[in-house]
Amino acid sequence: MQWSFNNDRPIYIQLVENLKLFIISGTYKPGEKLLSVRDLAALAKVNPNTMQKALTELEELGLIYTERTNGKFVTLDSKLIQKCKEKLAKEKSFIYLNDMMNLGFSKEETIKYLNKEEK
Amino acid sequence: MLKKVLKYDLQSMGKSLFPLYAALIIMAIILRLLNLVADKLVLIEIIYGFMLLLFVLLMVGALFYTFFIAIKRYYKNLFSNEGYLTHTLPVSASSLLVSKTISAFVYLIATSIVMILALMIAIDTSQIFEILKQGIEIMALSMKVSNSTIIIFSILFIILGYMSYVLMVYAGISLGQIHNNNKLVFSVVWSIVLYYISQIISIVMLGVMVVLINPELIDMINQNSPAPDEMNQIIIFSFITSLILIGIYYIISHNRLKHLNLQ
Amino acid sequence: MSLLTCHNLSKSYGKTLVLNDINLEIPSGKIIGLLGPNGSGKTTLIKLINGLLMPNSGEILINMKPVGINSKKVISYLPEHSYLNFNMKVNELIQYFSDFYKDFDKEKAYQLLKKLNINAKDKLSAMSKGMKEKVQLVLVMSRKADLYILDEPIGGVDPATRDYILDTILTNFNKEASIIISTHLISDIEKILDEVIFIKNGQIYLYGEADELRAQKGKSIDEIFREEFKC
Known part of the structure; x- marks a missing residue:
């Protein structure tokens, strides 16, 4: 998975979103140790201060935790991860449905379209 | 450092x-x-x-x-x-x-x-050195000092001359930096200005010395017949002038280095 | 404690006022963009901080002390053009820097050069313009300074070099130091900035946190800049 940003919104919020996605999708597994702030910042090509801010936010959300000497780890609370995943799925679905509605499709028609879409 | x-x-x-x-x-x-x-x-x-x-x-x-x-x-x-x-x-x-x-x-x-x-x-420089040696002896005799004094003074004279010119151009370049454009041109202009100022200072110093120290000097210069004491005075005096000029040049350059204007 | 303070700083060249009553306080641990169009006074401000120009009025303090030998010990400065003697070899330059700057890390410099495939025995005059710029950046970033001041580090370089420069800046940034980057190419650089200073006609027009500005205006720093500085 890739880091992706645009410059229109605060970088730290986008970092939080990126990292959430990595955790939800299992790119970062529950209990896995995270790289240091510096290394993560280097990977994302952002300022370490901004990365620090994003990690603090994730920690407040409970998605990561700090072991005082060992560094930061992804939470072991799979329920919380699942909850996040569902919340995100809901958001995405809402946006999609909204877009389709704006195009003049009903919910049922949209579902039909989705079924037709081969994957 | x-x-x-x-x-x-x-x-x-x-x-x-x-x-x-x-x-x-x-x-x-x-x-x-x-x-x-x-x-x-x-x-x-x-x-x-x-x-x-x-x-x-x-x-x-x-x-x-x-x-x-x-x-x-x-x-x-x-x-x-x-x-x-x-x-x-x-x-x-x-x-x-x-x-x-x-x-x-x-x-x-x-x-x-x-x-x-x-x-x-x-x-083969033996002849040249022979002539040089004779010259030194004649000078030493007429000024009533030893040969080695003449040699040391000549060398000092040359060195001071060298250094006052070098420092004069350093000061000229430093003054050229005050200007916001054409710094190189102004460096040359200032060096030339300093040269003339140094000439004026030398003449003024000579005048001061004649008046204050030894009024008879003026007779000697007019008659063009060097007497030993007066010769020595003139040499020492020109040393002092050189040193003063070098001091002035140094202060100018130092002042400019402390107030840079690098654009 | 603020790392760099400017108090009522003004500078003019002849009758042209270039900086007009600048007041600034810059803390440690930040990457700060000094943003402004050409001729807005960025370079003049930087030269004043480095003691290459004298202000007409006002004062500059670095670690609470005036500009002088002590400030030069802790500021690592990258000018917008080359300032190296092209007759010197790269290893001679490294020796030169480590002779004069106590905080210069020779090993780091050689490491960075190795990554660039630069031969330390090459003379600068035998190198391309881009290579010279990289050598200069390596020398500047190999110091462990309190304040790095980079004047237009990405002006006129190709995208690959730009990425290399930004990477080098980021990986060498540490919490104890601050980096001031002056540029007019904002979109390339805004992602790495903590704070931005907009400078316009010799005055500080705006000073704020980059992410806060984005949140406030819903726009990139580049767009905000373009709007504020529209001709």
């Missing part, structure tokens, strides 16, 4: 001057060798004549070139793009200026020594 600054100034100037020294010595050796066989072949004699001319030109140019290298180093290292690095080193303005002064001094002496050596290698 002075030591480190000096190391790089000497190194940098050396890169330009050592080839000159090598050329002078090599040419002197070739001349000596050609001289040994010159009267045997016309062609060699022509070559010898040509080489001799080149050698003389090189000798004449050597001191000017040394001046030029010293001044170029000063300008480039302190006031061109390189100045941005030089002036962001944690080094005081006086270290920079003292180092530039010492390195110019060192190479002017070195060039002089190499010139004398080259001359001694190239031709």
Whole structure:
């Protein structure tokens, strides 16, 4: 998975979103140790201060935790991860449905379209 | 820090001057060798004549070139793009200026020594030294001092002369930096202005000395008959003038280095 | 404690006022963009901080001390053009920097050069313009300074070099130091900035946190800049 940003919104919020996605999708597994702030910042090509801010936010959300000497780890609370995943799925679905509605499709028609879409 | 600054100034100037020294010595050796066989072949004699001319030109140019290298180093290292690095080193303005002064001094002496050596290698100098020795003896006699005093004073005189010109141009370049445009042109203009000011100061100083110290001096200058005491006074006086001028030039340059205007 | 303070700083060249009553306080641990169009006074401000120009009025303090030998010990400065002696070899320059700057890390410099495939025995005059710029950046970033001041580090370089420069800046940034980057190419650089200073006609027009500005205006710093500085 890739880091992706645009410059229109605060970088730290986008970092939080990126990292959430990595955790939800299992790119970062529950209990896995995270790289240091510096290394993560280097990977994302952002300022370490901004990365620090994003990690603090994730920690407040409970998605990561700090072991005082060992560094930061992804939470072991799979329920919380699942909850996040569902919340995100809901958001995405809402946006999609909204877009389709704006195009003049009903919910049922949209579902039909989705079924037709081969994957 | 002075030591480190000096190391790089000497190194940098050396890169330009050592080839000159090598050329002078090599040419002197070739001349000596050609001289040994010159009267045997016309062609060699022509070559010898040509080489001799080149050698003389090189000798004449050597001191000017040394001046030029010293001044170029000063300008480039302190006031061109390189100045941005030089002036962001944690080094005081006086270290920079003292180092530039010492390195110019060192190479002017070195060039002089190499010139004398080259001359001694190239031709038989025993006659020249004989004439020089006689000259010194005549001067020593007329001034009632020893031969060695004459030699020491002559050398000091030459060194002070060298250094006052070098520092004069340093000060001229430094003053040129006050202007926001055409700094190089103004550097030359200021050097020329300083030259004339120094001439005026010398004359004024002479006047002051005549009036205050020894009114009889004026008679001596008019009659053009040097008396020993007056001669000594004039020499000491011109030493003092040179030292004062050098001091003034140093203060000007130092002041400009402390108030940079690098644009 | 603020790392860099400017108090009522003004500078003019002849009759032209270039900086007009600048007041600034810059803390440690930040990457700060000094943003403004050409001729807005960015470079003049930087030269004043480095002691290459004298202010007409006002004062500059670095670690609470005026500009001088002590400030030069802790500021690592990258000018917008080359300031190296092209007759010197790269290893001579490294020696030069480590002779004069106590905080210069030789090993780091050689490491960075190795990554660039630069031969330390090469003379600068034998290198391309881009290479010279990289050598200069390596020298500047190999110091462990309190304040790095980079004047237009990405002006006129190709995208690959730009990425290399930004990477080098980021990986060498540490919490104890601050980096001031002056540029007019904002979109390339805004991602790495903590704070931005907009400078316009010699005055500080705006000073704020980059992410806060984005949140406030819903726009990139580049767009905000373009709007504020529209001709």
